[in-house]
Amino acid sequence: MIGKSSWDWLGFFFPAFDLITLNACRANLIEGSSRYPSGWFRIHLFPFGTTVVANGPELVDELCNAPDDAFSLADFAEKILHIRYTISPTLRQSRYHIPIVRNTLTRNLGVLFSALVDEMNAAFADSVFNFDSDIGANGRKGEGEWRGVVVHRNIMKLVCRVTNRVVVGAPLCRNREYRNLNIDFTMDVAKRAVFINLFPAFLHRLIGPLLSKTKKYQRQMRRLVGDMIEERKAKLSKDKHYEDKPNDYLMWLIEQAPSGAEGTTEALIVRLLQMNFSSIHATSMTLTHAIFYLATYPEYIPLLRAEADAVISEDGWTKKGMQRMRRLDSFLRESSRINAVTLTSLNRYALRDYTFQDGTFIPKGTFVTASLHSLHMNDGTYEDAEKFDPWRFVEKGANEEVLEESMARQFTSTSAEYLAFGSGKHVCPGRFFAANEIKAILCYFILNYDLRLPGGVTERPPNQYFGTSVLPNQRAEVLFRPRRRA
Template identity: 65%
Template sequence: MRLFPFGTTAVANGPALINELRNAPDDAFSFAEFADKARYTISPALKESRYHVPIVRTTLTRNLAGLFPDLLDEMNSAFKESIFNLDGLKDGEWKSIPVHRNIMELVCRTTNRLVVGAPLCRNKEYRDLIINFTIDVAKSSMFINLFPTFLHPIVGPILSQTNKTQRKMLRLAGPLIEERKVKLAADKNYADKPNDYLTWILEDAPPGFEQTTEGWAIRLLQMNFAAIHTSSATFTHAIFHLATQPEYMAVLREEIDTVIESDGWSKASMQKMKRLDSFLRESSRLNAIILTSLNRFALRDYTFQDGTFIPKGNFVTASLYSLHMDDENYEDAKVFKPWRFVEMRENGEEGESVKHQFTNTSVEYLSFGLGKHACPGRFFAANEIKAMMCYLVQNFDVKLPDGVTERPTNQYFGTSVTPNQTAEVMFSRRKRV
């Protein structure tokens, strides 16, 4: 364990220390206090109440199978009505597409089918607001972290676009929130009640500010930031790997075509695609959205078992990068091996298959965090990304632009990692035989 400059952040390395950090009591290390800058980038309400977390972790996950047809319907429409519609291309003709921003458009629309439903998820002004908000929050968080904690109350409001964004969200989503609120007050089980995130937070919000239109609008912003930022980056990274090594397309395509032909499009089908699952897990291992994980704030003095003393008021985090790039954890750790995890599932001890699935967390794999604060929406994100990868593989061929031979390099700012924001990939309609 070592300290960052200024002696404010300790970094835990190795499974033993990470497990201890994971299991430390909440009165010692706080996740909410570490994430306190969200009060400036999104809202202070997120610190006061985290009632949305069990909704995402339990209610959304439990409803995924039933909601999968809606997700699929929106995804199909989103692809066909976006820049990825290649119907005008001739056979063998290629089109260069800037990947990341366009993937954000797809993810935003598809995600919001399950967040606010149609037609709002198809409203371009609403989607632009969400996407720009997602980018603004990521940038603001990075810049706020450049300043000492005691300056955050000063620089946070200056750097953030939160108030402006909230006013726009109230204008766009407010009427829908009010309409649903009135209907629920009259009849909790009214006819055609939408089964989506907005309904769930309306039903479960604690008294006070959370039961206001403004409070619910903030929860919609928070949900969208969490879902779109991570899923867009994960999907973009996977596309970059596929375009760099298009020989993997045939293997994925065989699996996807076989499963869908046999079982159709469903959540259960997504779970049967072991090579696709491995491809995404390996891509996320090499390209997690942050170099650290298990970020915590010390509420009191704490001494780790190795003797490291953490004074109250310091930050503690786990080194995701060193774990994911450790040859003792992964052979040739810096090499992209798409079937790494499916081989580990097949060759591992009996009962360990689940350990190497995309959404599983462990002290060797921290892309989704670890423990009780692991990403609550990872099962939804995994199914959404898998469905989009299936669509892409079934309908397109991909490659890097002419003259480009290496995968677009990731972009780093502090400990944050993003896919290359301007990189383009060549797309062509799949050649059917």
């Protein structure tokens, strides 16, 4: 066991003691990976207790392809997030939203892209990033023409609005109460789950329902979105292709929900809350990590800007244009290689005993994961892995045709050596949507602002590690200045 200490047994009875292990998580993963570069090791991880970690591409591949009846992502998510209490038990009973995200959303990205860009422009105009308005001016410290903005929380607001243009459409995505409610819900789920995890498992059934706030959020959502859902259902029951039928996630939910309980307004509201939870956190964290790199290395901005200018002048703000921005894509993949949103990936719970090809026996009830951090920081796979090299994934000196060919190294491509979106059967189904949204927002920053760290700050704002989560610094400011055009 890596990182074992004499008080570990206390965590078995009082999980709160395991909180002490949170800070050690990264160090333990590094130590385990250097001792067992292509093997298994065990570490203590809050809130799971002993967790078995797969290390090296071969084992990661095997874990990735292990059968669903042996290793479950849904059970893992339930045990860490207590979804039945923090969101709703119905999410476990039906997972019909996953093919909607994977297939319907991804297929519609091209047609919905202009709406996404339209919302992004409007969201920037209404945000602290609009220096011509006085929105949030009190909270912005200036250095001449440069304005300091706390990045993460403001990015979260932008992401919530832009995402919801595709989730519920306009004008609801602009409604401040709706947006605040979904951001609060997203934060609340994470906080409540941590709190429940402080108690031993036998108390979860008692504590969970007491802490559940879903009914409160459902009531508030019903007031904001209930009439719209019922109107859409009524129109749809008369005519499947009614005039002006919206093309958004809510409409796909209404159309594809299994008949019965899932089609009720309450159940649809739960799916909307869930969608906000799945998308807002990870997207804002990924975007913030990338913005911190832009501000730390402003010398990379001119090349990104030249690429964006060239592509947009030919393709406009389109999905095709986003795909052609290979430098931006590489920048994002590199940012997420060093700072994926978690230190581990392929988090699974063993539903039955299982023996891997090398003879390693995993008993039922074990938490199993892969050390993303060690794979991503392996010098054998990534030369000088500690170094942020934004063009690592574009062929050096290659012409554009060759750049376009390097598909396997795209931001959204996964492998046993790149796990920011997971891999295999449960690979993130929302990654193409997320990538397009992140690229559009980052491109907006690159084209419209200069960025740098505040005076006196020379290092990228340090991450905040919470167990396996890699949070971008929550308080860090970046200085923005509207771009001077020649």
